[in-house]
Amino acid sequence: MEYQKIAEKVVKKALNLGVDEAEAFIESNRNFYLLVRNGEVDTVKQSSTKGIGLTVYKDKKLGFSYTSDLTGDSLTEFTKRTIQLAEVADPKPWNMLPDYGKEEKQKDLDLWDPSIFEIENSQKIEIAQKVEKRALSYDKRITKSTGANFRDGQSETIIVNSKGISRSFKTTSVSYGVSVIAGEVDSMQSGRWSSSKRHFEELENIEDVAMEAGKRAVEKLGAKPVQTAKVPVVFDRYAAGSFWRGVLSAFSGDSVYKKTTFLTDSLDKPVASKLITITDNPTIPRHVGSTPFDGEGKITRENTLVADGVLKMFVYDSTTARKARVKINTMARRRGYRGTASAGTLNTIIRNGNVDPDKIIEGIKEGFYITGLRGSGTDTTTGTFSVGASGFWIKNGERAFPVDGVTLGGNTAEILKNIELMADDMDMRGSLSSPSFKVAELAVGGRR
Amino acid sequence: LKAYFKPIKRREFIKKSMTGGAVFATVPLWNLFSHSLPPPDIVSHPPIDLDKETLTKLLSVALQNRGEFAEVYVEYNISNSIGLDENKIRSASRGVDMGVGIRVLKGEKTGYAHTDDLIPEKLKETARVAGLIASGKTEMQPENLKERKNPNYYLVKTSPDSIIPQDKSKLLWKANSVLRAYDKRITQVRASFSDINKKIIIANTEGVYVTDDQTISRFTVRASAFENGKRSRGYAYKGGTLGYEHYDSLTAEELAKEAGRVAIVMLPAEDAPAGEYPIVLAKGDCGTFFHEAIGHSLEGDGARRKTTCFWDKKGEMIASKIVSLADNGTIPGKRGSINVDDEGTPSQKTVLIKNGLCTGFLYDNLNAKLMNTESTGNGRRESYQHYPIPRMTNTYLLAGKDDPEDIQRSVKNGIFIKNIGGGNVSPTTGRFVFSVPEGYLIEDGKITKPLKGIQLMGNGPDVLKNITMVGPDLEILGGGTCGKAGQGKPVSDGNPTLKVAKITIGGARIRRS
Numbered sequence: 001m002e003y004q005k006i007a008e009k010v011v012k013k014a015l016n017l018g019v020d021e022a023e024a025f026i027e028s029n030r031n032f033y034l035l036v037r038n039g040e041v042d043t044v045k046q047s048s049t050k051g052i053g054l055t056v057y058k059d060k061k062l063g064f065s066y067t068s069d070l071t072g073d074s075l076t077e078f079t080k081r082t083i084q085l086a087e088v089a090d091p092k093p094w095n096m097l098p099d100y101g102k103e104e105k106q107k108d109l110d111l112w113d114p115s116i117f118e119i120e121n122s123q124k125i126e127i128a129q130k131v132e133k134r135a136l137s138y139d140k141r142i143t144k145s146t147g148a149n150f151r152d153g154q155s156e157t158i159i160v161n162s163k164g165i166s167r168s169f170k171t172t173s174v175s176y177g178v179s180v181i182a183g184e185v186d187s188m189q190s191g192r193w194s195s196s197k198r199h200f201e202e203l204e205n206i207e208d209v210a211m212e213a214g215k216r217a218v219e220k221l222g223a224k225p226v227q228t229a230k231v232p233v234v235f236d237r238y239a240a241g242s243f244w245r246g247v248l249s250a251f252s253g254d255s256v257y258k259k260t261t262f263l264t265d266s267l268d269k270p271v272a273s274k275l276i277t278i279t280d281n282p283t284i285p286r287h288v289g290s291t292p293f294d295g296e297g298k299i300t301r302e303n304t305l306v307a308d309g310v311l312k313m314f315v316y317d318s319t320t321a322r323k324a325r326v327k328i329n330t331m332a333r334r335r336g337y338r339g340t341a342s343a344g345t346l347n348t349i350i351r352n353g354n355v356d357p358d359k360i361i362e363g364i365k366e367g368f369y370i371t372g373l374r375g376s377g378t379d380t381t382t383g384t385f386s387v388g389a390s391g392f393w394i395k396n397g398e399r400a401f402p403v404d405g406v407t408l409g410g411n412t413a414e415i416l417k418n419i420e421l422m423a424d425d426m427d428m429r430g431s432l433s434s435p436s437f438k439v440a441e442l443a444v445g446g447r448r
Numbered sequence: 449l450k451a452y453f454k455p456i457k458r459r460e461f462i463k464k465s466m467t468g469g470a471v472f473a474t475v476p477l478w479n480l481f482s483h484s485l486p487p488p489d490i491v492s493h494p495p496i497d498l499d500k501e502t503l504t505k506l507l508s509v510a511l512q513n514r515g516e517f518a519e520v521y522v523e524y525n526i527s528n529s530i531g532l533d534e535n536k537i538r539s540a541s542r543g544v545d546m547g548v549g550i551r552v553l554k555g556e557k558t559g560y561a562h563t564d565d566l567i568p569e570k571l572k573e574t575a576r577v578a579g580l581i582a583s584g585k586t587e588m589q590p591e592n593l594k595e596r597k598n599p600n601y602y603l604v605k606t607s608p609d610s611i612i613p614q615d616k617s618k619l620l621w622k623a624n625s626v627l628r629a630y631d632k633r634i635t636q637v638r639a640s641f642s643d644i645n646k647k648i649i650i651a652n653t654e655g656v657y658v659t660d661d662q663t664i665s666r667f668t669v670r671a672s673a674f675e676n677g678k679r680s681r682g683y684a685y686k687g688g689t690l691g692y693e694h695y696d697s698l699t700a701e702e703l704a705k706e707a708g709r710v711a712i713v714m715l716p717a718e719d720a721p722a723g724e725y726p727i728v729l730a731k732g733d734c735g736t737f738f739h740e741a742i743g744h745s746l747e748g749d750g751a752r753r754k755t756t757c758f759w760d761k762k763g764e765m766i767a768s769k770i771v772s773l774a775d776n777g778t779i780p781g782k783r784g785s786i787n788v789d790d791e792g793t794p795s796q797k798t799v800l801i802k803n804g805l806c807t808g809f810l811y812d813n814l815n816a817k818l819m820n821t822e823s824t825g826n827g828r829r830e831s832y833q834h835y836p837i838p839r840m841t842n843t844y845l846l847a848g849k850d851d852p853e854d855i856q857r858s859v860k861n862g863i864f865i866k867n868i869g870g871g872n873v874s875p876t877t878g879r880f881v882f883s884v885p886e887g888y889l890i891e892d893g894k895i896t897k898p899l900k901g902i903q904l905m906g907n908g909p910d911v912l913k914n915i916t917m918v919g920p921d922l923e924i925l926g927g928g929t930c931g932k933a934g935q936g937k938p939v940s941d942g943n944p945t946l947k948v949a950k951i952t953i954g955g956a957r958i959r960r961s
Contacts, residue, residue, distance in 0.1 A: 037556075037753075044581050045560040047833060049547075067544040068564040081542060088613040090536040146755050181755060181876060188757070190876040225952070228723055258534075258636060260672060260679065338543055374872065374881040375903060381672075381679045384719065384901040386954050388881035405879060407903055407954020409722050445722030445954050 003028060004168055006070055007052065007160035013079045014056050015162055019086070021057040021097045023161035023297075026050065027337045031153035034121075036128035038145060053337035054082045060091035066338050097163050098318030099328060103299045106292050110285045111171040113199040116152045119174075124150040131178045131206045131213075138214025141182045141221060146190065148178040159297040169292050174200050178210060182217035191217025196429070198286050216371075219392075223404035225446035226393055232367040233408070233442045234360055236391070237425050239370045240434040244278075244350060246378030246385070247412060248432075251305060253316035253343055255380060257324045262383035262413055263311065271311045272416035275353055275437075278306040280315075280331060282346035289347030289431035295334025296341045303329060305345075317343040350434035353422020357436050360423050367394035368403065368444050383412045389444075407445040415439055498522055498548075500593045502568075503651040506550065507590040509575040511653060515552035515559070515582035518575075518590070519652040521790065522548050523832040529642035530613050532620035540613040549832035550575045553814060554582035560835045591655035598788050601795065603781035604663045604691035608643035611692050616641045622700035623669045630708035633715065636672035639704075641665070641695070644938075650792040658792035664783060664938050665690050666927075669703040673711040680717065680900070682710030683885060687927055688783045688940070710886055717900035720887065724950045726862035727904070728855055728890065732925035733867035735941025738773060739843045739930065740873045741880045741908040743941075746773075746800045747838040747932075748811035748826075752819050757878040757909055761806045767912035770848050773801040775810055777825060777841030783927035783940040784841035791827035791836050798824045801912075810838045830935035837933060844942040848918025852945035855917045857893035863902065863953060864888040864895050868926075871904075878908035881954070903954035911948055919945035 007024035014022035028050035035043040051068040052075075063086025067078050132148035151174070158168040177194020193212035195204040235243055255261035263271060281302040282290045294300050296318055305313050316324065317332035320343050333344035361369060374388030390404040421438040503520050510518035523546060530540040548571060549562035559581025563574045608616075620639040627637045643665040650658045666687030673680050684706035686699055729737065750756030758766060767773075777786045777795030786795045791813050799807050811819070812827025815838055828839035856864065864887060871882030884902035888895045924942030 041557060041581070043558040043560065043835075045558075045835070046577050047562050049562075049564055049833065051545075051564070062539045063541075064539055065542040065544075068546055069544060078544070085540040085542060085613060088530070088537060088540045088617060090538075092536055092538075144754065146753065188755075188876050190755075190874065259674075260636070340539075340541075374879075374905075375870075375883065379901065381681065382900065386720075386883075386901040386903045388879075388903060388905050388954060404877075405905060405907070405952060407722055407881075407905055407952065409719075409901070409954060443722065446952070 003050070003156065004158050004160065004166060006075070007158050008166060010052065010054055010075055010079060011160050011162055013076065014054065014083065017079060017083055019056040019058045019083055021162045023055045023097060023159065025053045025334065025337050026158040027155065029153060029155045032151065034124050034128060034150045035147050036125065036132055036149070037147045039129055039132065041125060042147065051337040053339065054079060055340055056082050056086050057095050057097070058083065058086045060093060060095045061086045061089045062095045063087070063089065064340050094319050094322040097161050098296045098298060100163060100165065100298060104301070106167060106299055107283065109283065109290045109292050111169065111198050111290060113172045116172050116174045116200050119152065119200065127176050127206065131176060131210045134206060134210035135178045135180045135213045138211060139182065139218045141218050142180050142214055143183060144181050146179040146181060148176070150176040159293065161297065165297045167293055167297050172198055173288070174203065176203065176209070178213045180213055180217050183221050187221065189217050189220035189223070191215065191220070196288055198288060202286065220390065220402050220404065223390060223402035225405040226403055226444065228445050229366070230441050230443050232364050232438060232440055233444065234367065234369045234394070234436060234438045236369065236371045237423070237427060237434055237436040239373050239391070240350070240437060241430070241432050242373045243377060244348065244432055244434055247416065248315070248345055248348060250378065250380040250383070250412070251315045252380070253314040253324055253326070254320040256314050257320065261380045266311045267314070269311060270309045271413065272306055272309045273419040274309040275419055275422045276306055276309050276416065277304070277351035279304050279349050279351070280345040280347060281349055284347065287347065287428060291346060294330050294341070294346065295332035298330045298332065300330050300346065303331065315343050315345055317341055346431065348432045350426070352424045352426045352435045353437070355421050355423045357423040357425040360421055360436060360438050361394050361399070362397045364394045364397055369394050369399065370408070378412045385410045385412045385415060405446065409443045409445055415442065498649065500651070500657065503649070504590055504593060506571060506575045507651065507653050509572055510550055510552050510579045511588055511590065512576065513579040513582045514584045514587060515554050515579050516588060517553040517653055518579070519551045519650065519791070520548060521551070521829070521832055522649040523646060525644065525646040525831065526609050527642070527644045528609060528613070529640060530616050530620065531638065531640035532617070532624055533638045534636070535624065537617050537620065545831060547832040548574065549835070550578040551835050552578045552581055554584065556818060557581050558814070558835055562832050588653065590653040593651055593657035594655050595657045596792070598658065598660070598794055601778050601780050601785045601787055602663060602689040603694065604689065606692040607645060607663060608665045608692045609645040619667065619695060619697065619700045622697050623704040626701050626704035627669065627671055627708050630705060631673070631712050633673045633675045633712060634671050634708055635674045638670040639668065641667050648790070650790070652792065656792045658788050660787050662786070663689060663691060665692065665695070667695055667699060667703060669707040671707040671711040673715050675715050678715055680711050680714035681885070682707040682712070682714065684710070685927070688781045689785045690781050714886060714898050714900065717898035720863070720899040720902040720953060722954055723952070725953050726859050727948050727951050728859055728862065728864045729943060729946050729948070730864065730866045731852070731919065731921045731945045732923035732942060734865055735844050735924065735926040735943045736868045736871060736928070737882060737904070738845050738943060739840055739939065739941045740871045740882065741878065741911055742773060743775065743800070743840045743843045744873055744932070745878050745908055746809050747840070748809040748815040748819065749838050751809040752815045755876055757876070758806060762808065764806055765804045766806045766909060767801050767804040768915050769804045770918045771801055771804055771912055771915050772799065772846035773843070774799045774846060775826065775840050775843045779842050779924065782842045782924055783938045786841060789825045789827045789836070790829045791823065793823045793825040793827060795825045795841065798826070810840060812836050812838045828937050830937055834935045837935070839932060839937050840930065840939050842924055842940040842942070844922065844924050845918065845944065845946065847920045847922040847944045848946070850917040850919050852919040852921055855919055855945050855947045856890065856895070858917065858947065859890045860892060862890045863899065864890050865902070865904070868904070873908065879906070880908065881905050905952040905954050911951060914949045914951070915946055916949045917947040921945055
């Protein structure tokens with residue numbers, strides 16, 4: 001626990017230099033990356049990084065800095081400079097460490113798999129070679145590979161502060177994937193797929209990953225725009241992710257406080273179809289989106305944002321919660337030691353519905369099945385939804401032809417209310433999981 | 449190396465010593481660069497003495513496994529930022545990143561390892577790991593390192609890192625007060641100043657030894673406005689490879705007024721229509737379009753791997769005759785300007801499209817070598833944690849001859865795009881989407897009403913052929929951070945006024961017609 005001691009020392013040093021409160025956050029990572037292209041090893045990359053981010057509060061003023069130089073003497077200098085930064089800032093009443101209150105004990109979420117350290121390089125190469133070869137052979141129309149990769153890594157996160165919090169956890173990660181191109185010069189389409197887990201034994205099998213990448217490239221071949229129309233649309237479970245990310249940005253507690261989200265006055269009101277329940281749950285064992293404590297060191301738990309269409313909770317970290325005078329949440333996100341924590345969901349789950357995904361397009365005479373979205377989509381201030389999309393045209397309940405180069409337009413608030421079917425096909429892969437779903441009507445823009 | 453040995457003014461020295469409690473001392477590594485005082489952290493604890501001898505030793509270790517080429521990249525980077533929000537200086541922050549990345553090449557293979565533990569054993573281990581990619585018979589020795597001097601394209605007299613945060617905060621306060629007084633419908637003001645101060649050393653087995661001292665600064669002002677239940681935003685910035693002498697209270701005032709203007713103008717904006725329309729791109733700040741929709745498809749890695757839509761188009765007409773496109777890292781003071789790229793190759797101007805003809809690609813060393821050509825000085829990396837790949841610098845459409853007023857008048861029913869916001873493109877298909885923070889409807893050649901939610905969609909090759917008018921008024925005003933393969937890199941772009949005869953507009957108001 002060498003890093004934990006460094007963090008404790010820095011916090012103590014800051015207090016000795018006269019700050020009221022201090023928090024040290026250390027993250028160290030070791031990563032391995034391998035890229036195979038056309039069966040040959042193309043790139044091998046190995047890295048080790050670590051660094052400390054220090055937040056100090058003095059007279060309700062905040063100072064933050066980070067460094068990757070953890071040698072003893074330089075940390076004194078670093079601490080002094082951080083305190084100088086606090087002196088420039090204006091005081092704000094909410095500038096202080098979180099209240100931890102009564103918390104559960106830190107859970108072991110089984111995020112560490114030592115078996116990944118036993119994988120020989122030759123085995124990693126073999127996995128990448130196999131998945132590439134299999135994806136290339138998926139269909140005659142697959143013309144080339146843009147590479148297959150294998151990654152593994154380990155990470156340690158430490159948070160220590162002057163309220164007596166001293167917590168750490170370690171994770172491992174392992175993934176592999178492949179990207180192939182289908183078609184010739186003027187009509188190339190790419191398809192990629194990967195599997196990413198905390199435990200080696202949980203990786204999806206090579207056949208499935210390769211097939212999915214191949215399928216995604218081939219099925220887009222010959223895609224074309226369609227005539228502008230208002231039709232029922234289905235968001236595929238994977239394409240749904242970027243739609244929900246746009247929606248979630250409107251749940252920011254800080255934006256509510258600043259009245260810059262279209263959901264500002266919507267607490268305890270229906271904001272979506274009754275089919276919609278959204279939770280944030282970073283406590284699922286072994287899951288890639290799980291973390292035992294959040295970016296401020298608070299023990300994580302499951303939170304419900306939307307229950308049966310009714311908005312139950314906005315997303316707060318301790319600062320924005322204090323500012324808005326609401327009860328503290330446990331949704332502080334932190335992207336490494338280079339920054340302070342900010343409010344954000346950690347592992348969002350859109351509850352599964354009960355419709356068979358194959359039946360969701362049944363009964364659609366003319367419609368659009370979306371498999372890919374381009375651009376962010378939702379303007380959180382106005383709710384305006386506008387995004388590029390690709391997928392399939394639906395005719396008489398069946399997939400008719402691939403579509404690309406169209407736009408979707410509408411209003412996020414209306415789309416949420418117009419969701420009329422939720423499939424039961426949720427696949428938990430990353431930090432946001434959703435089933436496929438159908439919206440009664442949406443404007444699809446293409447040729448006039 | 450004149451730029452590195454500028455005498456330090458006494459006033460600056462005092463300022464610097466006050467901020468960091470610095471001790472003036474000679475430091476083996478960083479005095480190479482010191483146009484201002486060495487950073488205080490370094491003064492008290494030089495991380496390591498990476499002189500030419502040490503670098504040569506590391507290069508030898510990296511080649512031990514019979515690689516063909518090895519390179520050491522050393523980086524020390526200080527980033528500062530200070531922001532104002534809700535009438536308060538929200539916080540000032542500072543970051544120090546330092547590390548060494550070592551790369552070994554063997555044919556098309558790359559071995560890369562990096563570390564931020566700069567003790568000799570760790571560095572040696574890093575060099576060894578990078579070298580593991582290679583195996584074979586050829587045995588190479590590093591050539592003697594020869595220092596190469598480069599021209600200077602940075603407009604930096606006073607390093608922003610030498611300015612105490614209190615001084616920077618005064619600019620933010622000025623912008624805040626000007627903007628709040630600008631219009632009573634302005635509800636929120638945010639302003640920030642950030643600077644990146646990067647010092648690099650590049651040494652390779654071909655004898656290249658280059659140092660560079662890179663400064664990038666940026667002053668941003670954002671406004672939110674509210675009226676009758678409608679909200680809007682405005683945004684303005686100034687930035688580039690600029691020293692602190694380029695920013696003063698007048699800059700703050702100009703940026704505040706511009707951000708305020710956009711927010712107020714956009715307040716009554718209506719949802720954009722959707723469908724195919726002709727568009728006029730205003731000069732200066734629409735270059736992102738060419739960077740994203742065209743430039744990425746002309747990068748040498750995609751060309752070599754035949755994964756971009758233009759890989760086999762060199763020497764062919766890929767655009768209308770009035771279209772010429774260039775990438776140029778040598779324009780003084782622009783955000784994408786570099787004296788050398790991150791492989792030590794001097795920066796240059798590369799014409800990518802000349803009068804519609806595809807004339808070349810942007811290359812780093814590896815892709816150039818494999819394509820039997822020379823690097824164009826576009827081998828760039830985000831930091832020591834990344835190996836270099838072909839990247840753009842300042843990318844712009846060259847000036848044409850059409851009168852900007854004629855261009856606008858020629859549009860009966862279309863969209864006027866004042867600037868282009870974020871976007872992304874698939875280099876495989878060339879298909880892109882962009883958002884437009886400020887755009888207007890053109891009716892009978894006249895700009896009529898503001899539109900919100902405009903998304904420009906299409907694919908690069910089609911747009912190039914649909915450019916029908918280009919004005920003479922080229923300006924390079926765009927600037928941001930381009931992301932590719934997980935690496936962010938500062939770039940700039942620009943364009944003259946031009947017309948695209950038809951493009952797909954995605955907007956919230958989609959109607960059949």
